[in-house]
Amino acid sequence: MMHIFDIQTDGPGLYEITGDVRRWLNRQGDGVVVLMVRHTSASLLIQENADSDVQRDLRAFFDRLVPPSDNPSMKYLRHTAEGPDDMPAHIKAAMMPVSLTIPVAAGRPALGTWQGIYLFEHRTRPHAREVAAQFLSA
């Protein structure tokens, strides 16, 4: 059955959901878990879970690659009515995944040692985010 993970965000950055996914998968067997964020201004990443500087640097890189729409370099953008962070959020959500599919063995996601699952919030204001999840048996 489909499950919805509810994630409350409070500004741009990575929010780890690995523990939530692990707990939900706990009684499943072999298969895959599918995750999809139900929004167009946030992404889902599998990323390194050891040094929090990695998460900080990811945000710093993408903020430079896709500056706010009130930055002079971005003045060609037209979708600006919802704020200077809105169109860059859509661009980041095109560039980084919104759906992930992860193999599962004996109820455990087959992540590597250093991999965690993250919601990457791209908007400035707090948002209530939904991640739809489905488990499929192999």
Add this chain to the structure above:
Amino acid sequence: MMHIFDIQTDGPGLYEITGDVRRWLNRQGDGVVVLMVRHTSASLLIQENADSDVQRDLRAFFDRLVPPSDNPSMKYLRHTAEGPDDMPAHIKAAMMPVSLTIPVAAGRPALGTWQGIYLFEHRTRPHAREVAAQFLSA
């Protein structure tokens, strides 16, 4: 059974296929739908479906990030025989997804209110594109 969606494109930009996917899923139950574009110069996006300026701005951003190969800044590229839009199309197809996996509940894709499914054509000339689709029951 695998299905092929045929999409005729007529220049770069986003082509919505949400309706086609919804109709095809109509008699399925719970599970996931897998979509994969069978080409290396187009992408599949889940993106905002309300303001068409978002689609225009996405194209504008990626055309600036990955200019045509006859642009002076791109003169280091070697794969140029198929036209100045060809290698940039491969780069965009590396940067934006070519496969999507979407949870399905009661025959309906679990998309958020503002999410649509799009083929993003990266080539200039018209192309006949194929998107392979598979439904898996949960």
Add this chain to the structure above:
Amino acid sequence: MMHIFDIQTDGPGLYEITGDVRRWLNRQGDGVVVLMVRHTSASLLIQENADSDVQRDLRAFFDRLVPPSDNPSMKYLRHTAEGPDDMPAHIKAAMMPVSLTIPVAAGRPALGTWQGIYLFEHRTRPHAREVAAQFLSA
């Protein structure tokens, strides 16, 4: 049952695994194959398999977009202790997929004529990489 593909890399670039995936799928029927790289400094791409200049150009583009962290333009990065190629590798692994889902018909991945499956190694030193695979029947 989940399978692990072992890929030994020897520097940055694309390593084709299409043949390995085809052989492993050989006795399966209709469904999908899920692939996920179990590392945060490598990606999985479906890309063009005809002209090797495409693979060379992909690497050249992303090396310019995400320079080493000892490059003056990247001095804002903090996660630098593991070498100048490490944080750029994480950024590339955020920007290009780490999981792929591919429809399968009669035991054959439904790839287009020009599509191959590649591990994209982002690190400089040789690495032993694992790609987890799961087949799901439709």
